[in-house]
Structures are given as structure tokens and as C-alpha cells.
């Protein structure tokens with residue numbers, strides 16, 4: 001059994017954040033653990049409030065996991081502010097886990113900021129270089145690189161820039177493009193594309209969380225980065241195809257669509 005840790009925010013409505021990550025880890029047959037960095041009161045329609053954990057509470061949770069359990073992979077999601085980023089960076093430098101996937105979460109679907117804008121510099125300087133795989137969507141990549149990303153050439157240039165900034169592999173997600181949902185991977189040498197036709201649905205709450213934790217699980221299970229991304233793309237596509245019409249807004253991805261009776 002591989003042991004996977006998510007360091008992220010809690011989504012009480014179960015569709016994104018820690019909850020999506022733990023469901024993804026379970027669906028990959030791995031043992032999921034969680035360090036809660038922020039408690040987000042949110043649902044499929046809106047974010048009501050965000051309560052950040054004290055940095056010492058984040059540090060204690062990370063210590064509790066690493067002093068006791070062998071960690072085979074880590075996914076980092078929502079880190080709301082500079083202090084939370086600094087403590088996570090310090091602890092990961094101390095424990096040096098393999099296979100860290102960083103999803104640089106900035107906004108919820110409804111547009112609410114999940115990362116304070118002034119934390120962008122710390123994200124770039126302290127979190128991004130920890131990434132074995134960095135998984136920005138297009139607006140996140142624009143914020144990180146400071147460039148507009150419109151054409152396919154812009155996407156390749158942005159990926160190269162994020163590689164130079166210290167991430168080992170960059171997966172630039174295409175959920176925000178029009179047309180096909182095409183994700184672009186750059187490993188410092190080659191580009192790979194992973195494409196699926198766009199699924200017409202409003203139920204896309206937690207797609208980015210699902211994809212990044214599936215990549216972390218696949219890496220821990222021994223796949224190479226391109227294989228881990230290819231399998232994770234298949235997983236998230238299925239989870240969107242069968243997404244659940246739960247709630248009044250953007251319903252959640254479905255992690256158990258292959259199980260009898262849990263269908264969208």
C-alpha cells in the first residue's frame with residue numbers, strides 16, 4: 001500500500017480540496033492522509049468564509065505524519081497566504097518527500113480568491129521549486145509568469161518559463177480553453193499533449209484537485225511523469241463525464257462512477 005499525503009484546504013461540501021484528494025487517493029487504492037491548511041466554508045455555488053490554520057498547527061500536522069509514517073507522495077493544493085506557504089516549504093525541505101505535485105490554487109469556481117494575491121511571490125520563490133509536477137490552469141500560469149497566454153506558442157513559452165523558475169515538470173491544464181480540453185506537459189526537454197473533447201457540463205467542481213491528486217497517486221504507484229499524467233487525465237475525464245448533479249451550482253467530480261449504483 002502506498003501512503004499519500006495532501007496538504008490543502010478543506011471543502012466542507014466535499015467536491016474539491018482535501019475531500020476530493022482523499023477520494024481520489026482511495027480510488028487509486030492508496031492510503032490517504034491530510035494536513036488541513038485552511039477550513040473553507042464553501043459549497044457548489046459560493047465561498048462563505050476561509051479560516052486559516054495557525055502555521056504551528058500546520059507544522060504539527062506535517063510532523064505528526066512524517067515522524068510516524070513513510071510518505072510515498074504528496075499533493076499540495078490551496079495555500080492561502082505567505083505564512084502557510086513558508087511553513088509548508090520549511091517542513092518539506094526538512095522531510096524531503098518524493099513526488100510532490102503542486103496545484104497552485106488561486107480562485108474557486110465562483111471567482112472567490114483562495115490565495116491572497118500578496119502571497120504570489122512566496123508561491124513562486126518557495127513552493128514552485130518543490131514541485132516534481134506543477135499543475136497550473138491558464139489564469140494561474142498567467143499570474144505566475146506575468147504573461148498573457150492566448151496562443152499555443154504562448155502556452156509552450158509559459159511552460160518553459162515555469163520550468164526555469166524551478167518546477168521539474170509543468171502540466172499546463174486546458175480546462176479554461178475553448179474547444180478541446182488539451183493539457184500540455186513540459187519535462188524540460190519534450191512537450192506532450194493530453195487531449196479529450198470538452199464535456200458539456202456545469203459539474204466541474206474539483207477537477208483540478210482530482211487531476212493533481214491522481215497524478216501524485218500514479219507517481220507513487222511507480223509510473224513515469226508522462227504515464228502518471230496520461231492515466232490521471234483519463235481518470236479526471238471519467239470523473240467529469242459521470243460528475244454528480246449535487247447542489248445548485250457546479251456539482252462535484254465523481255470518484256466512484258465505476259462502482260455499481262453511484263452514477264451521475
Ligand SMILES: Nc1ncnc2c1ncn2[C@@H]1O[C@H](COP(=O)(O)OP(=O)(O)OP(=O)(O)O)[C@@H](O)[C@H]1O
Nearest residue numbers: 137173174175176181182198199206207208209211
Ligand atoms: N468540460 C471539460 N471537459 C473535459 N475535460 C475538462 C473539462 N473541464 C476541465 N477538464 C479537464 O480537467 C482537468 C482540470 O483542468 P482545469 O483547467 O479545469 O483545472 P482547474 O481550473 O485548476 O480546476 P479547478 O476548477 O478545480 O480549480 C484538466 O485535465 C482539464 O483538461
Ligand SMILES: Cc1ncc(COP(=O)(O)O)c(N)n1
Nearest residue numbers: 009010016017108109205206
Ligand atoms: C479547499 C478548496 N481547494 C481548491 C478549490 C478549487 O476547486 P474548484 O475551482 O473546482 O472550486 C476549492 N474550491 N476549495
